[in-house]
Amino acid sequence: MKKTRLFGLSAIILASIFSSCDLSYFDNDIEDFTWEGGVNLPVGHATYTLSELFDELEVEELDEDTDGNFSFTYTESINGGDDSAFDVSIDDVTITSSVATPVTASDINPFTFPVTLPDPLPAALARGKSDDNQVVYDLGLTQELTGASFSNGTMVITFTSTFQAANAVLTMSIPSFTKKTDDSEYVGTVTLNGAGSQNLTINLNEYNANFTHDGTAFDATVNRVVLNMSSAFKFISGQDLTATDNISYSAVLTGASTDVVYGDFKQEPFSVDNSTIDLDFFNDFGDGITFEDASMTIAATNGFGFPIGIDVSGIAGDKGVGTTSTALTYTSMDADELAAGSDYIIFDGITTYSAGAAAVVTSTTLDKDNSNINALLSSAPTRFNLNVSGKANPVLAGTNENFYATTNDGLSVDVTVDVPLTVKFTDVTISQDDIELDLGEDIDDLNELALNVTTVNNIPLSGTINLIFKEYGTANGLTKSIPVFEAAPTDANGKSNGSTNSTNTINFSLSEMELLKQATEIGLDITFNSGTEAVKLNGSDTIKLILNAVVDVEITADDEGDEENN
């Protein structure tokens, strides 16, 4: 009986257990296992300094000073062109003159010409005779020279006497020529015993010239050479004396050259080579940039002995041949420059000649206070045409004391356009190197894809970013824009003093994800804008992009199986 109860109890328990094994719930079909989840994944980051951004533009003229101030600098050197107008040549000339016989008919009375002088000589001739001759010769120079220092050439003076009955002592003095060694004027003497000729040769390199002697005094004229000849006759008995006997000379100036000439070059035009500054800056930035503190420094090194005035309105910016040109204007605060005329700047010359005298450097800065340089740059020229014209002695004066040294440093002009990036940007776009991308099958299982793009902006410019998806370098039609990121805060000088974070989400549709799969690179265009206030850009300012993918993934076990089966 007990065994029966035990068996019964056991049977009931076992039956209950097995009856509980109702697997009907599992008779229902089971859907393929599908895992749906998400991943917030840091994709990566890219940090660009402003220097790097501009490097990408291949703007090489970017400078950054020790304070981090950032500027573009363009420098172009131009030279003085043809200075031949000041290199006055003294052509070969022959100066002639003659002295008639000083013997009059009464001096030989009772004889008459021709006469063979008796012995003793007539009383009027026994004391001898003398005579003077002066020639003031205009060299006919192209400039009004007052002097020169010869470096080469000769003056050969040939004296000829027809007197048979006289020995002549001829003294030639040339006050226009002074000895370099002692500043004494040239004096030369020849003695002609009877008829004949003799020469005096003057090596001009030993002399300076003073062309201001008018025969009476210096500083009375220009371009003149004065030759004073004095003759002393001592007559000889028994020789024939005629009424036509004379002394003549010819002074032949040959091969004269100078180390320096002095004079007044008046307002002789001075040509300056044309040149061009290519402002590639604007090729890359477009015309959406307005400058606030640009300047142009024109530094001239003038090796001439006269000031040169330059009309800077010949500097103009344009965008190429045939485009509208905007000329530079300049309003000087300097009285001389104002006197020279509108838009003139003056390069001082060397005031006193000496061999090897240092050229005079004159630097003039055109800025927002005295010129239209900001406006000129803001017209976004792609080049500056430097078609400047100049003239000597730009300020009219009575007499200019100039000189021109044959050996000179000439004129060189460095035009430096300095553009501190204190700017206003309007839709200035900078394109960056493509970023490699290879998603391919990695996103096959994605249901949704969004990119959280955070910009950590240290640049005091706001902007937008376009992500341009490319397939082997060619845009594949998928472009996603990141809405406005905020500008970094600035200090009173417009300089960044912090950073601003902006986060935006970019969603990709299914069709866009297909394009995304095919993309091999991402191009990056950053478009900058400033507010109403100009900002100062610093090369070390950075913008950092942080990409964070937010993906919804759906993985179905069946897919895996299919792939395996395939």
Next chain:
Amino acid sequence: MKKHIYIYIAFLVVAANNINAQDYFSFYNLGDYVVQTQNVSPVYIPKNSFTFAIPVANVGFNLNSGFKVNELLVQNETTNNLEFNLANLYNEAEDINDLNVDLTVNLFYMAFKRKRGSFTVFANTRATNNWRYSKDFLGIAANGITESFSLNEINEYTGYNEIGVGITQTFFNDKLAIAVRAKYLNGFIHSSTEEGATASLEIDELGNYILSAQNATVNSAGNGLYEEGGTDDFKVFTENTGWGFDFGATFKATKKLTFEIAVNDVGSITWKDDVKNFNIQDVQNEVYSGIDLRDDAGGLENNALDELERIFNTNETEEEFETKLNMKTYLSARYALTEKNTFTLAAFNTHAFDEFKPSYSLGYNRTLNKTTFGVLTSMGGIDNEFLFGANFAVKLGPLQLYAATDSLKALFTKPEEATGANVRVGLNLVFGYSKHIKAKNAANSVQ
């Protein structure tokens, strides 16, 4: 076939997430009727002369699920089809969750009754898996990586064979019984995390990962657990050896009241065979912000891996290590209201995570000469769930059939609504009852 795989996976996941009780109270209450109870209560004073367990016919497993299968495998109300729903698991999970799997297969058992006790020879294959995982972990499985998380996972998975002998000796006119079991241990598989292992990921406002990891080491050994494709030859015996002991004692305070203590699985295994230590050096708040997109030299994908490798400096070593067995303790008081009606009050604690979270049971057994059956209630432990269980051991000629469960609800519930199971079943050949029953009766009549 796929359907069966899914069902299997569902049960595995349920089991893997919710088995955390290894108390076997109901089995414990079978006591001297069933020789296999010596695995939980070393003191064994058999009621027959000789017992021989039918090999591999004695199995114990413990499943205690915290949620139902149909909460993972959810029925679509429109199509009636079943769909896996990991999000549901996540919603049901606690902040800290425990996984404790315990499987014992009795390969061999012989028990001899001695004049004052018993002598046993046995061999078992045992597998335990103790896993404490966070809700964040399940969140990752269910939802992916969408928010910050911190993982403090603890896992220890051990499979080993034990071969041993046990002896029970009574003293003081059988008032005191002391038992010892000595076990040679041979581990065939092991995997565990280092103590104090943590890993965390914080997603900051910029989307960067801020990564930390401490003591992030996983030790494994045996049978190519982490070898690609597994090992070709499963080695039953390996170089991973150790010794274990079970201690037990009973004390009859009165004729009706008996106290018992059992301390099981004291010992360790030294793992030498196929050892691998996967180490991540400690990192603290390392920021992973993706890769430098401007540096595409080497490929962006490789750069990303390089960056992660920079943060997580990993290495793999083959240094032997030692693990302790998962010690378990029982304390009980058994009160024989009458000769055939016994109440047992018991407490159990597993020291898997060196914690003290005991469970308790109160059971009743009808204690006949050759058979017993009973019921019990239990509660406490990690789940602190109130359970109702039952046990029985019957003799059919020389054949003894026994079964025990701590949760009848789990057995009687439809599988999809089950929250777990705790079962010990087996078959033994038992001989020599009559002699001892007569002796017992004679003793009783004398008294």
